[in-house]
Amino acid sequence: MASDVDGAPLVGRTDLVTSVRSALLGTVAQGHTAAVFLSGESGVGKSRLLREVGAGLRDAGALVLTGACLDIGDASPLHPLLQALRRFDAELTASHARTASAVRGLLGMFAEETAGSDGAGALLERVSRGLHLIAEGRPLVLVLDDLQWVDRSTRQLLLYLLAGLGDLQVSVLAAVRAESLQGAHPLRRVLTELRRLRTVQVIDLAPLDRAATEQLAAAVVGRPLSPDAADLVWQRSGGNPFVVEELARDLREGRVGLSDTLREIFLSRVDALPQHAHAVVHAVAAGVEPVEHWLLAKVVRLPEDELIEAVRAAVAHRLLVGADDGYRLRHRLVAEVLEHELLPAERAALHRRYAEALTAAPAELHQARLAHHWRLAGEPARALPAAVAAAEEAERLHGYAEAHRHWSAALHLADAPAAGPAVDRVTLLERAAEAAHHCGEHARALALLEELAASDAGRPACELHIRRARYLAAAGRSALAEAEYQRALDNPDCTPRERATAAAHLAELLLHLGRYADAGRRAREALELSGEVEGSTSEVVLASAALGFSEAYLEDPDSGLAAVRRALEIAERAGQPEDVACAYLHLAELLTGPLNILEEGVVVARRGAERVAELGLGRTYETRLLAIATNGLFRVGQWAEAEKVVAAALRHRPSGADAVELLLARCRLSVGYGDIEAADRDLDAVATVLAGGGARHVIPLLTLRAGLAMWQGRHDLARQAVQRGLTESRSDDVTILAALVWHGLRAEAEAHASRTVDVDRTAVRRLREAADRVARKSASAPPAVRSVVDGFLALCAAEVSRLDGSDPELWARSVTEWDRRNHPYPAAYSRLRQAEALLARRGRSATAGKLLRAAYQVAQGLGAVPLTSEIRTLAGRARVSLEERDTASGASATAASSDGDExxxxxxxxxxxxxxxxxxxxxxxxxxxxxxxxxxxxxxxxxxxxxxxxxxxxxxxxxxxxxxxx
Missing domain, CATH: 1.10.10.10 (Winged helix-like DNA-binding domain superfamily/Winged helix DNA-binding domain)
Incomplete structure (x- = not known):
């Protein structure tokens, strides 16, 4: 199997190509012989590596002769060398007359005599002399493919040349299929002998890793793969490049089934196995990996010695992998191929043996495997209780994704005609919906809830309202969720416990929407109701965290922060995963948001993400905590680290409100970097998910829209986004409102500077009024909140001055405000505008140059390409050198170079x-x-x-x- 579909790139082997090339050329250049033998399974890329290395050696001036062995034993002595010489002769031109003569002379010698005419030693000596004439002093490299089929004469020639008997500087690069070297294969002895030579390497070529597999598949398909497609290619291929390329080509061409090429290749490999090994591979393919040795013995029913020998053969043929925990197929694709090779009765019999063996060994019982095998054995009545037990087992271990899968399987089994006695389908629906909610399958949770409501007409309406509200909130449909919570609270049939639950969850939702005063009122109501209900720990945690956040923002930061920390302590003691996650979320948001304690907030967010991942909430709360960490890192100027965090979080493939938080965090980075296409894509995705969203998400979305539009020169679009944000959303979060107002005033100032769009004086008036409202609202806010708002208000005042002649003093004030808060990006932007104002007044050009250089250094360090471009443009107009560094700035490229680190x-x-x-x-x-x-x-x-x-x-x-x- 050659791995070179459609000119696919060589992936994951760059370092190996370089090291092999160096090993071959370096040794020969010193007057010695050398050899590298590449061993590996079919399709792992040996032939491709031979071509890549051979091409590099030719470019380096070596004479490379390339041939391949044939699967016909000793019928064709020295066939690969003859083939290589004929290919080389065909490539020679008239200018290579001397070399052509030597090649034809050696070919003529082969035509005149057989390998036994003068004895093997004489033949090998003559071949060596002929190769010496052909090389003409150049390094000579023999490249041989499919060495597992090498004939006896070629084996002898290799030993002769590599032992230095031929007085010839030669290298050998050869590939051999590992699965073909079984038993007493003569090449095994040859390789053993050659390994003793210091200049010989035998390299076992491993499959590609996960990242390289995805990269190769994406190159063949012509676009990045979806996460699901990437997972499937990795699981099916095991990293084998040939299989990866075949699967990727199927994806590209829209084929759903397995290609005939792959099917026939793997069937032929299985058919080549001894009889008992054949049975072992079929059994492992039907099992749940890893298949323990004792379990395999129960299924195949072979004597121990015969079983071990059969497993050894399957491993040697590179179809099975053995480890301490059991056996696995090297490629899961083998299971797909073999699935259709057994009769239905044979498959059912295999699964029945697995199920009976697991049932008979209670110490080894694994409910998920048991349910799987009973189901495929055609016995849903025995599979159903195992599926329920597997789901409950997964929930105990906080494996909510697995629990959701098992509950769904149980629902399917309960519907089977042969399921046996009636089961409580209502309970199954209830548990499946809750597991789907916890693992981030929000749409599925809502669908199951509707089915539950239809199946159980007598279920209390209040409980359904609360559940529906929770699932809607997680899906990002905040307005509908708020309405559902209110219906629960208005329902006279609600119990005190249900009312406390609804009030606590509603307080959390309102906090999430940025309505901190409303959240505080609902939290107090929830705490009052919880005091009347025994065992309402979850309600107390949610309400305490919401109330603490509200107080910290609106009244007393220290008291509020202490309350949120206490809520986290209570949650940790109680041990309910969602309570712990919610408390961590509010604490991290409070530190990185209103209190502006960014470094500690990032640490708490990342620590909380690790904790909730342990609790099985990786796809939901972990992603939201990592989004908080990303935003904190962005604000303190650690953009590269923020990029890593958001990339790690996106691998969970979040949905609903969790995806919104993460996409907004990534979009901030994209806008800062100037990656317009990526930012636009994320904003469109957020807008799609945010149907019915609140100000907490809508205002940042519109602010980013405005910022992106300004970098594109679309000041009219920026104006529209800001105006929509001011009229459509209400929020107590004056920080996000202040940022929106700044973007609006900046858009008008940019329009004025560009002279392409008229300034909207009405919009300016409304924005200034909005800035005044923000100032009044923030006047009573805690100092930490007021501090950040003051920074944005300083920017607003300075942007207004640009409409009538920019005031450098106002920009200097903004610089001071943001430097004091250690927010490098707005500080660098303010320095740019201050320099611009100074240069416009034709004075203090030295100060302007200093400001531009400082801003440029920060923008470069962040990777803020649009801001860097603006700084360069202004510096070019003002003839300011951005590379100069004064003694005060210190950290410069010149200083770095002088230390030797460019x-x-x-x-x-x-x-x-x-x-x-x-x-x-x-x-x-x-x-x-x-x-x-x-x-x-x-x-x-x-x-x-x-x-x-x-x-x-x-x-x-x-x-x-x-x-x-x-």
Whole structure:
């Protein structure tokens, strides 16, 4: 199986190609012989590596002769060498007359005599002399494929040459299928002998890892794979490049089933097994991996010695992998192929044996496996209780995704005609819906809830309202959720416990919507109601966290923060996963938001993410906590680290409100980087999910829309987004309102500066009134909240001054405000505008230059491409050099260079990108490796070129290689 479908790129082997090439050329250059033998299963990429290395060796000036062995034993002595010489002769031109003569002379010698005419030793000596004439002093490399079929004469020639008996500087590069070297295969002895030579390497070529598998598949398909498709390719292929390429081509061409090519290849490999090994592979394919040895013995029913020998054969043929915990198929694709090779009765019999063996060994009982095998054995009545037990087992371990799968399986089994006695389908629906909610399958949870309501007409309406509200809130449909909670509270039939639950959850929702005063009122109501109900720990946790957040924002920060911390302590003692997650969420939001204690907030968010992941809430609360961490890192200027955090969170594939938080966090980075396409895509996705969303999400969405539109020069669109934000949403969060107002005034100032769009004086008046309202509302806010709002109000006042002649003093005040808060991005923006104002007044150009250089240094460090571009444009007009550094600024590229590290000017993320550039990867390949869009990689590469003062990838790579650690 050659791995080279449709010219697919060589993935994951770059370092190996380089090391093999060096091993072969370096040794020969010193006058010695050398050999590298590549061993591995079919399709792992051996032939492709031979071609890549061979091409590199030719480029380096070596004479490369390439041949392949045939599966016909000793019928054709020295066939691969003859084939290589004929190919080489066909490639020679008239200018190579001397070499052509030597080649034809050696070919003529083969035609005149057989391998036994003068004895093997004489033949080998003559072949060696002939090769010496052909090489003409150049390094000679023999490249041999399919060495498992090598004939006896060629084996002898290899031993003769590599032992140095031929007085010839030669290298050998050969590939051999590992699964073919069974029993007493003569090549096994040859390789054993050659391993003793210091200049011989035998390399077992491993399959690709997960990242390289996805990269190769994406290259064949022509676009990045969806997470589900990537998972499927990885599981089915096991990283085998040939299989990856075949599966990817099926994806590209829209084929659903398995291709005939793959099916026939794997069937032929299974058919080549001995009889008992054949049975073992069929049994493992039907099992749930890993299949323990004792369990396999019960299923195949072979004597121990015969079973071990059969397993050994399956492992040697590279179909099975053995480990301490049991046996696995090397490629799950084998299970798909073999599934259709057994009669239905044979398959059912195998699964029955598995089920009976598991049932008879209670110490080894695993309910999920038992349910699986009884179901496929055709006995739903025995599978159903096992599926229920498996779901309950998963819930005890906080494995909600697994629990949801098992509850769904139980529902399906309960509907089977042969399910036996009637089951409580209402209970199954109830448990399945709750598991779906916990694992982030919000749409599925709502659908199951509606089915539950229809199946159980007598269920209290209040309970359904509360459940529906919780699921709607998690799905991001906040307005509908609020209405459902209110229906529960208005229902006279609600119990005190249900009223406390509804009030506590409603307080949390209102907090999430930014309505802190309303949240505080509902939280107090919930705490009062909880005092009348025994065992209402969850309600107390939710209400305490909401009330603490509300108080911290509106009244007393210290008291509110202490209340949220107490809520977390109560939740941890009680141990309910959702309560713990909710308390961590509010604490992290409070620290990174209103209280502006960013560093501690990021630490709490990341610690909380680890904790809730342990509790099985990775797809929901973990992603939201990581979104909070991303926003905190963004604000303190650690954009590269923020990128890593958001990429890790997105691997959970969140949905609903969880996805909204994360997409908004990623969009902030994209807007800052100037990746317009990625930012636009995220904003569209958020808008789609946010039907019925509250101000907490809508205002940031519209603020980002405005910021993105301004970088595009679309000041009219920015104006529309801001006006919509001011009229459509209500929120107590004056911070997000202040940011929105700043963007509106900035849009009008940019319109004025561009002279392409008229300033809307009515909009300016409304925005100034909105700024005044924000100032009045923040006057009574705690100092931490007021501090951040004052920064935005300083920006607002300075932007207004741009409409009538920008005031440098107002911009200086904004610089001071943001420097004091350690928010580098708005501080750098303010320095740009202050310099612009100074230059417009034709005075203090030295101060303006200093400001521009400081802003440029920060923008470069962040990777803020649009801001960097604006700074460069202004500096160019003013003839200010951005590369100069005064003694006060200190940290500069020049200083870094003088210390010997030319890469010191790059951020951590830029170093990662440059390292990949130095490997020769394309932007697309780098993006797939680092989980970033190709467009963003282009931004990083441009930024790297600017900082290193280079124009090409080769020049940038040279600097990286010169400066990387030894």
């Amino acid at each position: 890469l010191a000017v790059l951020t951590a993320r830029e170093r990662e990108v440059l390292a990949a550039v130095a490997e020769g990867l394309t932007n697309k390949e780098i993006g797939q490796r680092l989980f970033i869009s190709e467009r963003t990689i282009g931004v990083h590469v441009s930024h790297i070129f600017d900082k290193l003062h280079v124009r090409t990838r080769v020049q940038a790579s040279a600097i990286f290689l010169r400066n990387r650690p030894a």
